[in-house]
Amino acid sequence: MANLTLIQAVNDGLRTAMEADSTVYVFGEDVGPKGGVFLATENLTRDFGANRCFDTPLSEDGIIGTAIGMAMNGLRPVAEIQFQDFIFPAFDQIVSEAAKLRYRSGGQYTAPMVIRTPYGGGIRGGLYHSQSGEAYFCHTPGLKVVIPSTAHDAKGLLLASIADPDPVLFLEPKALYRSVKGEVPEGHYTVDLSTLRNVREGEHVTVLCYGAMVPVCEKAAARAAENGIECHIVDLRTLLPLDEEGVLEAAKKTGRVVVVHEAPRFCGMGGEISALIAENCIEYMEAPIIRVTGFDTPFPNTLEHHYLPDERRVLDAIERSAAY
Amino acid sequence: MSQPAPLTVIEPDGRASMGHDPGLSDDELLHCYRTMLLVRAFDDICLKLQRSGRIGFSIPNKGIEATQVGAASALRKSDWIFPSYRDFGMAMYHGIKSVDMMHNMFGNAQDSALGRQMPVHFSFTEPIKFYSISSPIGTHLPQAVGAAFAMKERGEDNVALVSFGDGGTSSLGFHSGLNFAGVWKAPVVFLCQNNGYAISCPSEQQTASDGYAIKGVAYGVPGVVVDGNDLLAVRQATGEAVERARRGDGPTIIEAVTFRMGGHSTSDDPSRYVPKELFEEWEKKDPVERFEKYLASRGLWTKERGESMRGDVMKEVADAAREAQGVGKPPLESIFSDVYAEVPAHLRAQGAAAFDLAKRFGDPDAGEGEFPL
Numbered sequence: 001m002a003n004l005t006l007i008q009a010v011n012d013g014l015r016t017a018m019e020a021d022s023t024v025y026v027f028g029e030d031v032g033p034k035g036g037v038f039l040a041t042e043n044l045t046r047d048f049g050a051n052r053c054f055d056t057p058l059s060e061d062g063i064i065g066t067a068i069g070m071a072m073n074g075l076r077p078v079a080e081i082q083f084q085d086f087i088f089p090a091f092d093q094i095v096s097e098a099a100k101l102r103y104r105s106g107g108q109y110t111a112p113m114v115i116r117t118p119y120g121g122g123i124r125g126g127l128y129h130s131q132s133g134e135a136y137f138c139h140t141p142g143l144k145v146v147i148p149s150t151a152h153d154a155k156g157l158l159l160a161s162i163a164d165p166d167p168v169l170f171l172e173p174k175a176l177y178r179s180v181k182g183e184v185p186e187g188h189y190t191v192d193l194s195t196l197r198n199v200r201e202g203e204h205v206t207v208l209c210y211g212a213m214v215p216v217c218e219k220a221a222a223r224a225a226e227n228g229i230e231c232h233i234v235d236l237r238t239l240l241p242l243d244e245e246g247v248l249e250a251a252k253k254t255g256r257v258v259v260v261h262e263a264p265r266f267c268g269m270g271g272e273i274s275a276l277i278a279e280n281c282i283e284y285m286e287a288p289i290i291r292v293t294g295f296d297t298p299f300p301n302t303l304e305h306h307y308l309p310d311e312r313r314v315l316d317a318i319e320r321s322a323a324y
Numbered sequence: 325m326s327q328p329a330p331l332t333v334i335e336p337d338g339r340a341s342m343g344h345d346p347g348l349s350d351d352e353l354l355h356c357y358r359t360m361l362l363v364r365a366f367d368d369i370c371l372k373l374q375r376s377g378r379i380g381f382s383i384p385n386k387g388i389e390a391t392q393v394g395a396a397s398a399l400r401k402s403d404w405i406f407p408s409y410r411d412f413g414m415a416m417y418h419g420i421k422s423v424d425m426m427h428n429m430f431g432n433a434q435d436s437a438l439g440r441q442m443p444v445h446f447s448f449t450e451p452i453k454f455y456s457i458s459s460p461i462g463t464h465l466p467q468a469v470g471a472a473f474a475m476k477e478r479g480e481d482n483v484a485l486v487s488f489g490d491g492g493t494s495s496l497g498f499h500s501g502l503n504f505a506g507v508w509k510a511p512v513v514f515l516c517q518n519n520g521y522a523i524s525c526p527s528e529q530q531t532a533s534d535g536y537a538i539k540g541v542a543y544g545v546p547g548v549v550v551d552g553n554d555l556l557a558v559r560q561a562t563g564e565a566v567e568r569a570r571r572g573d574g575p576t577i578i579e580a581v582t583f584r585m586g587g588h589s590t591s592d593d594p595s596r597y598v599p600k601e602l603f604e605e606w607e608k609k610d611p612v613e614r615f616e617k618y619l620a621s622r623g624l625w626t627k628e629r630g631e632s633m634r635g636d637v638m639k640e641v642a643d644a645a646r647e648a649q650g651v652g653k654p655p656l657e658s659i660f661s662d663v664y665a666e667v668p669a670h671l672r673a674q675g676a677a678a679f680d681l682a683k684r685f686g687d688p689d690a691g692e693g694e695f696p697l
């Protein structure tokens with residue numbers, strides 16, 4: 001066991017995969033000698049050589065398009081998109097190509113690949129270094145969407161994603177890169193995709209969240225507990241395919257649900273989860289489902305602390321749900 | 325295919341080579357010089373503000389002042405600039421005030437975009453159209469072509485100058501922008517600032533071609549290469565391209581060969597990837613010193629005059645920083661305004677809820693009274 005930050009756990013995961021499997025290639029903008037703008041790929045070029053970890057021209061479309069070609073022909077590409085905000089030139093390659101290749105070829109061609117990218121706010125990045133675009137991708141059959149919130153899960157989910165036979169979008173909460181630290185097993189291990197993590201047990205209100213919102217919800221729950229409200233917190237970890245059974249079970253457990261994400265509200269994960277619960281177990285609900293989310297606006301810079309759901313906003317929702 | 329040697333005008337001894345001197349008046353020359361000094365002062369002060377935690381971020385401009393200012397000097401106020409984030413000098417040449425740029429650096433209530441964007445993502449309409457900067461690289465190239473199309477349709481003889489880096493030539497926007505401009509003969513000047521690196525990625529890894537100007541050939545867009553540390557060479561090449569565009573003869577791509585004398589941004593440590601010798605080599609080609617030599621050869625510069633102008637611009641920028649720092653944050657409702665021309669009902673509801681919550685939490689950003697939208 002080593003005590004690592006989330007970003008160190010990502011680096012360790014990449015290293016472990018590259019050691020175990022010579023077909024794993026890591027590439028993207030500035031991932032080589034610089035080691036990535038957040039240092040996720042630090043020293044990989046030094047340790048594995050410039051053919052296994054390298055810089056590409058500044059083209060997300062090129063990065064993802066070539067990754068698909070590598071993946072269909074025997075390699076395991078792990079491509080980095082420097083910020084999730086810059087993934088859109090590759091939207092076509094991801095949505096029209098990687099995600100649909102298996103289906104459109106009757107399984108003859110596949111794209112087992114991972115796209116890693118930092119997402120979310122909290123670094124004063126304004127419109128284009130802060131976005132949470134998971135909903136665009138969760139609307140894409142054929143793609144998997146994974147978001148870790150602990151160092152342990154970052155490595156285990158990354159290794160599971162690299163081993164997965166389908167394309168995985170691996171969204172890393174950049175706000176947690178260095179603020180989250182935890183025990184990470186040495187060597188190879190995986191955390192199964194499409195499984196939830198119970199963060200905290202409690203019988204009054206269920207809080208469903210993921211990524212950088214998990215520690216925010218934990219803080220809110222600690223404050224709620226001071227007033228006798230015990231929250232059951234679930235980290236979704238994989239958004240697509242979602243562990244629907246797990247979500248429903250968690251919802252039924254308390255009959256009161258708060259869903260938290262930093263992405264805009266409209267057509268976001270919160271809406272999907274609310275509908276899932278409403279369709280399947282509305283009779284268990286003691287209170288309306290409450291969403292705490294980013295606003296339906298672009299992501300501001302100076303006022304980002306108002307945009308991002310914080311402990312106070314989550315606590316307010318928990319209290320409203322409990323009091324209903 | 326290989327490129328010609330870059331056009332150079334200022335000789336090592338400071339004289340302008342015959343035939344290419346754009347023939348600027350003394351006033352114009354001094355305005356260019358002052359603007360370069362202003363960029364350098366703004367750059368220095370922003371780095372200090374960032375290091376001391378007063379602003380979050382900045383982008384070093386040192387080393388490329390001659391490219392920015394030389395190119396901007398070929399435009400008139402009715403032209404449009406589609407800048408990159410490393411183009412302080414283009415704005416300043418045309419009279420955009422240091423203090424207005426500082427409001428953006430602080431993201432305060434007087435910033436033209438109300439603190440919504442990161443620092444260095446300026447947007448101005450006066451005294452020249454200095455188009456709102458977007459982070460995604462290359463997106464503004466086709467947009468510049470569209471704006472130029474509109475100029476042409478209206479029968480104006482204005483032009484659009486679009487500026488981007490060597491890395492930008494790999495973007496989708498570069499290729500569609502050049503292609504459309506070629507087909508439409510749009511009045512556009514593409515200015516590729518080849519400053520050696522795209523963050524940490526050197527040119528060899530960006531392209532296998534011999535430079536960037538020749539990329540225009542296949543799009544039917546003539547390309548020229550200039551010494552980007554030579555203000556007169558940049559001015560000369562841009563002037564010719566602008567005239568060509570005004571005449572209706574279509575676009576040009578200019579590659580200015582220069583060097584970024586610092587990190588990509590204040591978050592970057594170039595010692596991880598730029599060999600020391602490169603900085604040393606380019607330090608000797610400093611664009612400001614080179615221009616000083618030229619000015620001296622025309623009797624326009626002495627050390628004392630230079631020092632006194634440096635003092636002036638430092639004071640101007642320091643005053644601007646002080647003023648901007650004293651301005652408060654944008655109001656809470658600025659999160660919800662300008663998303664659409666009219667605030668739709670769902671945003672009004674979200675804004676009002678945020679406003680109420682902020683008040684309940686005693687957050688000063690909420691201000692007084694009702695949610696104003």
Ligand SMILES: Cc1ncc(C[n+]2csc(CCOP(=O)(O)OP(=O)(O)O)c2C)c(N)n1
Nearest residue numbers: 086410459460461489490491492521522523
């Ligand atoms: C589409 C896109 N991908 C990645 C980035 C991240 N990024 C910001 S600046 C930059 C390098 C740009 O280099 P270049 O175009 O040469 O301009 P320079 O910074 O050297 O002026 C990168 C990769 C981005 N802003 N947009």
